[in-house]
Amino acid sequence: MSDVARHAGVALGTVSNTMNNPDKVSEATRRKVQAAIAELGFIRNDAARSLATGTSSTIGIVLADLSNSFFVDIARGADATARQHGMNLIIANSDVDLAKQSMNISLFEESRVAGVLLAPLDTAYVRGSATLLRSTPLVLVNFAAESGHYAGVVADEEHGGYEAAQHLIGLGRTRLAFLGGPLLLTAVAQRLEGARAAVAANPGVTLEHIETRGLNIPHGRHAGQDILARGAGTFDGLVAASDLLAVGAIQILDGKPGFDVPTDLAVVGYDNNHFASESAIPVSTISQHGEEMGRVAAQLLMNEIQGGPTTIKQTVVIKPDLIPRRSSLGDAWRRD
Amino acid sequence: MSDVARHAGVALGTVSNTMNNPDKVSEATRRKVQAAIAELGFIRNDAARSLATGTSSTIGIVLADLSNSFFVDIARGADATARQHGMNLIIANSDVDLAKQSMNISLFEESRVAGVLLAPLDTAYVRGSATLLRSTPLVLVNFAAESGHYAGVVADEEHGGYEAAQHLIGLGRTRLAFLGGPLLLTAVAQRLEGARAAVAANPGVTLEHIETRGLNIPHGRHAGQDILARGAGTFDGLVAASDLLAVGAIQILDGKPGFDVPTDLAVVGYDNNHFASESAIPVSTISQHGEEMGRVAAQLLMNEIQGGPTTIKQTVVIKPDLIPRRSSLGDAWRRD
DNA sequence: CTGAAAGCGCTAACAC
DNA sequence: GTGTTAGCGCTTTCAG
Numbered sequence: 001m002s003d004v005a006r007h008a009g010v011a012l013g014t015v016s017n018t019m020n021n022p023d024k025v026s027e028a029t030r031r032k033v034q035a036a037i038a039e040l041g042f043i044r045n046d047a048a049r050s051l052a053t054g055t056s057s058t059i060g061i062v063l064a065d066l067s068n069s070f071f072v073d074i075a076r077g078a079d080a081t082a083r084q085h086g087m088n089l090i091i092a093n094s095d096v097d098l099a100k101q102s103m104n105i106s107l108f109e110e111s112r113v114a115g116v117l118l119a120p121l122d123t124a125y126v127r128g129s130a131t132l133l134r135s136t137p138l139v140l141v142n143f144a145a146e147s148g149h150y151a152g153v154v155a156d157e158e159h160g161g162y163e164a165a166q167h168l169i170g171l172g173r174t175r176l177a178f179l180g181g182p183l184l185l186t187a188v189a190q191r192l193e194g195a196r197a198a199v200a201a202n203p204g205v206t207l208e209h210i211e212t213r214g215l216n217i218p219h220g221r222h223a224g225q226d227i228l229a230r231g232a233g234t235f236d237g238l239v240a241a242s243d244l245l246a247v248g249a250i251q252i253l254d255g256k257p258g259f260d261v262p263t264d265l266a267v268v269g270y271d272n273n274h275f276a277s278e279s280a281i282p283v284s285t286i287s288q289h290g291e292e293m294g295r296v297a298a299q300l301l302m303n304e305i306q307g308g309p310t311t312i313k314q315t316v317v318i319k320p321d322l323i324p325r326r327s328s329l330g331d332a333w334r335r336d
Numbered sequence: 337m338s339d340v341a342r343h344a345g346v347a348l349g350t351v352s353n354t355m356n357n358p359d360k361v362s363e364a365t366r367r368k369v370q371a372a373i374a375e376l377g378f379i380r381n382d383a384a385r386s387l388a389t390g391t392s393s394t395i396g397i398v399l400a401d402l403s404n405s406f407f408v409d410i411a412r413g414a415d416a417t418a419r420q421h422g423m424n425l426i427i428a429n430s431d432v433d434l435a436k437q438s439m440n441i442s443l444f445e446e447s448r449v450a451g452v453l454l455a456p457l458d459t460a461y462v463r464g465s466a467t468l469l470r471s472t473p474l475v476l477v478n479f480a481a482e483s484g485h486y487a488g489v490v491a492d493e494e495h496g497g498y499e500a501a502q503h504l505i506g507l508g509r510t511r512l513a514f515l516g517g518p519l520l521l522t523a524v525a526q527r528l529e530g531a532r533a534a535v536a537a538n539p540g541v542t543l544e545h546i547e548t549r550g551l552n553i554p555h556g557r558h559a560g561q562d563i564l565a566r567g568a569g570t571f572d573g574l575v576a577a578s579d580l581l582a583v584g585a586i587q588i589l590d591g592k593p594g595f596d597v598p599t600d601l602a603v604v605g606y607d608n609n610h611f612a613s614e615s616a617i618p619v620s621t622i623s624q625h626g627e628e629m630g631r632v633a634a635q636l637l638m639n640e641i642q643g644g645p646t647t648i649k650q651t652v653v654i655k656p657d658l659i660p661r662r663s664s665l666g667d668a669w670r671r672d
Numbered sequence: 673c674t675g676a677a678a679g680c681g682c683t684a685a686c687a688c
Numbered sequence: 689g690t691g692t693t694a695g696c697g698c699t700t701t702c703a704g
Contacts, residue, residue, distance in 0.1 A: 001697065011674045016699060029673080041470050046446040047383040047392075048697035051680045056383075058443065060426070066408045067610075075402065079429065088443050090396070091427040093415065107394065107424050110382040111447075134377050217614055247614060274403070275611035278553055278583060337681065347690045352683060362689075384681035387696045 001042070008036035019044065050112055058088040059301060060108035061117040061141075062101060066093040069274045070290045071119055074141055077294025078117055085302050087114065096121065109136050115301045117141055117294075122185045137304040141297045144186075144315065151300045151313040153293050157187050160286040160320035161194025164239045164268040165207070167284070167322050169198060171329075173237030173266055174205045179223050179249060180241025181211035188215070188241045191270060195239050208235070215241060220248020232258025236265060243269035243276040246283045250327065254281060267327040282325040282335070293318050337378070344372035355380065386448055394424040395637060396444035397453040397477075398437060402429040405610045406626045410455055410477055413630025421638050423450065432457065445472050451637045453477055453630075458521050473640040477633040480522075481651065487636045489629050489652040493523050496622040496656035497530025500575045500604040501543070503620070503658050505534060507665075509573030509602055510541045515559050515585060516577025517547035524551070524577045527606060531575050544571070551577060556584020568594025572601060579605035579612040582619045586663065590617060603663040613661060618671070620664040622656045629654050 005012045010029055018025045018033040025033070036042075050056045061078055063071040079089040090113075092104035098121060108116045115137035140152035161178075168176060178195050180188045192209060199207040210226060212219040220240065227235065227249065240246035246269030253259040261267055261281055269276055272287035296316050304311045326333045341348045346365055353360045354369040361369070372378070386392045397414055399407040415425040426449075428440035434457060444452045451473035476488035497514075504512060514531050516524045528545060535543040546562060548555040556576065563571065563585065576582035582605030589595040597603055597617055605612055608623035632652050640647045662669045 011676095012698095013675080013700080014673065017673090020699080024673090026673080043442075043445050043471065045387070045448060045697050047387045047448050048680090049699075051381070051383045051387055051682085052697080052699040054680070058447070066402070066411065066427075067405070069403070072402045072408075075429065076431065079431070088439070089428075090443075091402075091429065092424075093411065093427065095412065095415070103424070106379075107426075109379050111394070112381060112383050135379065251614075275614070278587075278611070279614060280616040347692090348682095349684085349691075350689070353689090356683080360689085365689080381681050384696090385683075387698085388681080388683040390696070 001044070004033065004036045004040055004042050007040060008032045056112055056114045057086065058090055058113050059115045059117065059298070059305075060090050060092060060104075060111075060113045061119070062092050062094060062104045062108070063119050064094050064101070064121045065096050066091075070142075070271060070288060073290030074119055074294035074297070077291035077296075078141075078298040079294070080291075081295045081298040081302070087302075089298075094121065112136075115139070115305045117297050117301060119143070122187065137301060137309075139297050139301040139304065141293055145313070148313055148315075151304060151311075151315065153296045153300065153316040153318060155288045155293065156317050156319050157190035158194035158197070160270065160288070161191035161196075161239070162198045163194075163320065163322045164191075164270065164286050165195035165198035165237075167268055167324065167328060168237035168239065168266050169202050169205055171237075171266055175233075175235050176205065176207040176237040176239060177227065177235045178207055178209045178239045178241070179212060179220070179245050180209075180215065181213060183211065185215075191239075191241050212241075212245065215245055217244045217248040217251075220245035220250075221252050222248075224249040224252025228253060228256060228259065232256075232264065238265055238267045240267065240269045243271045243273035243283050243285050245269065246285075246327065247276070247279045250279070250281055250283070262326070262328050262330045268322075269327075272323060277325060277335075281327045282333070284325045284328040285323050286320045287323050288320045289318055337380070340369065340372045340376055340378050343376055344368045392448055392450045393422065394426055394449050395451045395453065395634070395641075396426050396428060396440075396447075396449045397455070398428050398430060398440045398444070399455050400430050400437070400457045401432050402427075406607060406624060407455055409626030410630035410633070413627035413632075414453055414477075414634040415630070416627075417631045417634040417638070421634075423638075425634075430457065448472075451475070451641045453633050453637060455479070458523065473637060473645075475633050475637040475640065477629055481649075484649055484651075487640060487647075487649040487651065489632045489636065489654060491624045491629065492653050492655050493526035494530035494533070496606060496624070497527035497532075497575070498534045499530075499656070499658045500527070500606065500622050501531035501534035501573075503604055503660065503664060504573035504575065504602050505538050505541055507573070507602055511569075511571050512541065512543040512573040512575060513563065513571040514543055514545045514575045514577070515548060515556070515581050516545075516551065517549060519547065521551075527575075527577050548577075548581065551581055553580045553584040553587075556581040556586075557588050558584075560585040560588025564589060564592060564595065568592075568600065574601055574603045576603065576605045579607045579609035579619055579621050581605065582621075582663065583612070583615045586615070586617055586619070598662070598664050598666045604658075605663070608659060613671075617663045618661040618669070620661045621659050623659050624656045625654055 005015045018030045082089040094101035119141040183189045254261040269283040269285040272285045276283040341351045354366045418425040430437035455477040519525045535541045590597040605619040605621040608621045612619040
């Protein structure tokens, strides 16, 4: 930086000021300094800067699984509001690995980011590792903080499950199945609770839980075989805990006599996975609004960064919404 | 850190050593120090550390579009080899925005990462911004550096296009169409070249280019309408420049008389998009091996970080591979 | 605006 | 192993 100062024929402090307090520097000298910066290819050392100021203008987000478009949406939302506040967002991927998640958190902590957003692996696996961060502001995304120690934003999973089941019931379906598991995934358990609540509110409607070992397409295909074995007419409505599950089941069932989708069996998925609308039969789904969750989470983090540790740690709940498509509406649905 | 030293009853230098040169410290004192660290919740300040050493153990990757699973694969591959070398990988998303891309590069440059990987927006839009980085080692992914100033890893797009067309020709198809555009996307242009080369090598086979305005599903649907208008039998094989394009076209064409896929029209896509195997008709595709590209790119970067600026800037070419599925093989194909 | 200087938290080198 | 110290590149303050 002193090179720049010499090259521009100004004082070192003036160089610093043109970068940080441009209004304290006259138009003319500012341009001289910037010319020198460009000429020398000077790049300010952010490590030294944040050492000196004790602050940083970047925030980090730790994502459970980048392969899941839901998390990418969260990151995109967080990035948008971070930029609005003049901050940068950097991402670390835990890749469904608890050890990597811890490393990523430490990484951000040690590099003294202004704050961190954490979209952790599913709750059941995390509970217990209560103390996540002490000094750095931390906001949880898609995870309900137990202790109230952290601010956060979560989706109302139960509401989503309720909406899904209620949609099918509204279409006249009475013999429902809920596809999903394992139940130690709290999101799945809550979605099931919501579906049960909808059924309980509608006399004459039944719901059976078909537990799966996971939420991916192969699990859906496996469950599809089970449903097939139960015989046509056993169910006339299917709530799947994920879009992938729904697609897998549809791949097996649709076309088989007595299992036409949606005539014999109306299907609703969950997540609004990006390809759900492009699969063999576009899947009705529950959208969790990942991008909005990211925006809100980043906003909570900004509050905390500015407000200090006294800021109240609120948890914002985002309501998911139904997006009906062909798998439940049939020909009544049309693309766009 | 001096707090830790006092708390453990050792010298400041010893604390530094237990973290950086554990072998220079006796077992006993090392444990004392670590206990103090845990007790005080001490977190080493990486900004100060990298200021003092002039080095960093994290590398950054700037990705053109996180929504595209190809880039996520690249990041995953890079992360794997970075960890093998004891380094951390942080990600910044350009979100198909040139301005964000520049900001992200500067961000990493200023934070003095050990090196950066850049998977940039398509070449045509980037050419000209020749000087990307001076001081920080930089390796390009999925982009052919013109000047030889940067190391890089790219896919052999022409080979991919050749393979796709050759696959159809091998199946006895003779009236091919190539779907894709705009041609100022160099990847598309090169894939088309490859397809043309395959056709030229096989007398009696023809290929017509149907230009699209983009590579997404709606563009594919639009092109599908065009093909439909041309009448049944005009084409018997279709090479699409992306899986999304292929899916869109199939959505329109399959089922229409004379357009059964693959009987009347065999289709090959490109990218091995994660959902390509789960669409209405699983799409044959060309896989670019994103994860391997990421691994190789990170390895090149490691070489450069260790070897200094004298390291030769090589460009590694990864050959894409055909993954045949139902859209070209028909019933001969079985899942897995 | 200049010029000088203290200090951010750490590493690395020194004599003991 | 200890205790001390210079210095990484920047910000910030102060008198002029």
